[in-house]
Amino acid sequence: MELSVAQWLLVVCLVAFPLLYEWSVSFKYFCKMAFYNGWILTLAILAIPICAVRGRNVENMKVLQFMLLHIKYLYGIKIEVRGWENFNIKEPYVVVSNHQSSLDLLGMMEILPSRCVPIAKRELMYAGTAGLACWLAGVIFINRKKTDDAISVMTEAADTMLKEDVRVWVFPEGTRNHSGSLLPFKRGAFHLAVQAQVPVIPVVMSSYKDFYCKKEKKFTTGKCTVRILPGVHTKGLSSDDVPELADRVRDMMIEAFTQISSERPGKGPGVMH
Ligand SMILES: CCCCC/C=C\C/C=C\CCCCCCCC(=O)SCCNC(=O)CCNC(=O)[C@H](O)C(C)(C)COP(=O)(O)OP(=O)(O)OC[C@H]1O[C@@H](n2cnc3c(N)ncnc32)[C@H](O)[C@@H]1OP(=O)(O)O
Numbered sequence: 001m002e003l004s005v006a007q008w009l010l011v012v013c014l015v016a017f018p019l020l021y022e023w024s025v026s027f028k029y030f031c032k033m034a035f036y037n038g039w040i041l042t043l044a045i046l047a048i049p050i051c052a053v054r055g056r057n058v059e060n061m062k063v064l065q066f067m068l069l070h071i072k073y074l075y076g077i078k079i080e081v082r083g084w085e086n087f088n089i090k091e092p093y094v095v096v097s098n099h100q101s102s103l104d105l106l107g108m109m110e111i112l113p114s115r116c117v118p119i120a121k122r123e124l125m126y127a128g129t130a131g132l133a134c135w136l137a138g139v140i141f142i143n144r145k146k147t148d149d150a151i152s153v154m155t156e157a158a159d160t161m162l163k164e165d166v167r168v169w170v171f172p173e174g175t176r177n178h179s180g181s182l183l184p185f186k187r188g189a190f191h192l193a194v195q196a197q198v199p200v201i202p203v204v205m206s207s208y209k210d211f212y213c214k215k216e217k218k219f220t221t222g223k224c225t226v227r228i229l230p231g232v233h234t235k236g237l238s239s240d241d242v243p244e245l246a247d248r249v250r251d252m253m254i255e256a257f258t259q260i261s262s263e264r265p266g267k268g269p270g271v272m273h
C-alpha cells in the first residue's frame, strides 16, 4: 500500500507529537497554554447564547463559573481553599487578590462569591468570544492607559455595588506578577471600598512555582492553596486613609502568601517567572 504525501505527513505528526510532548518541557508548556486559551475561547461560544438570554447581567457570571470549574481537573491542579467563613458577609465587599498568571482564573472560579464581578483591563473585552462572554457577565472593563477614565469607571462601580448589591474582585497589583512576592498595590480597589464604605476581603493564591513557570516554560500538575483572609472594615474611613489601608492589606497578603507558599519543607515562595 502506498501512502500519499498528506498521509505521510499525518503519520509523522501522529508519531512526532506525542514524542515531542513527552520529551520537551517547552513543547508541553506551549501545548498546555494553547489548549487553555483555546478551550476557554471554545467554552465561551457555548456560554454566549446562554448568557445572552439575560443580556448583560452579573448573574451570568455563574454560567461562566460553572463552565470553567472543570479545567483544574484537565490540568491536574488541586486547589485547597481555606477561610471560606470570611466570605459569610451579606453586604457587598471588594475582593483583592494577587495576580500571578492567567491561571488565576482557576482559583478565582473555585471561590467566586455570588454576584461578584472582576475588574479587568479593557483589552480583554476584545479577546474574541471570551471578551463577549465577560461583557455579558458584567465584567467591569477599565482603560489602564487613561487613569481618569479608569477612576470614573471605578467610582461608578462603587455606586452600582450599593444599588445593585454587587461585589467586585480587583487585582490590585494591576498586572500579572511572577516575581515570587507581591508588587506595590494600585489604590483603586481601596478607594472603591472606602467610597462604598464596604469591607475589603483579601484572597491569596499560593505561588505556582512548583508546577508553572513562564520563563522556564514549565507546566506540570500541582497544588495551589487559596486563602480567604478576614475582611478589613472601611466604615468611617475617608480617601486620606486609603494609602494606610492599602499598605495594611498588602502586608497581610504578603504574610499569607509567604506562609502558604512555604508549607512543605524546602518550598519557599522563591522566584517564579
Ligand atoms: C465559559 C467561558 C468563559 C469565557 C470567559 C473567560 C473568563 C471569564 C471570567 C472572568 C474573568 C475575568 C478575569 C479578568 C482578570 C483580569 C485581570 C486584569 O485585567 S488586571 C489589570 C486591570 N486591573 C487593574 O488595574 C486594577 C487595579 N488598578 C487600579 O486600581 C488603578 O489604581 C487604576 C484605577 C487603574 C489607576 O491606575 P494608574 O496606574 O493609572 O494610576 P495610580 O494607581 O497611580 O492612581 C493615580 C492616583 O489616582 C488615585 N486613585 C485611584 N483610584 C481612585 C479612585 N477610584 N478614586 C479616587 N482616586 C483614585 C490613586 O490613589 C493615585 O493617587 P495617589 O498617588 O495620590 O494615591
Ligand SMILES: CCCCCCCC/C=C\CCCCCCCC(=O)OC[C@@H](O)COP(=O)(O)O
Pocket (backbone or CB within 6 Å): 037, 038, 040, 041, 099, 101, 102, 103, 105, 121, 124, 126, 127, 128, 129, 130, 171, 174, 175, 176, 177
Ligand atoms: C479575535 C481575537 C482572539 C484573541 C484571543 C485571545 C486569547 C484569549 C483567550 C482566552 C482568554 C482567557 C481569559 C483569561 C483571563 C485572564 C486574563 C488575564 O490574566 O489578563 C491579564 C491581565 O490581568 C493583566 O495583563 P498584563 O499582565 O498587564 O498583560
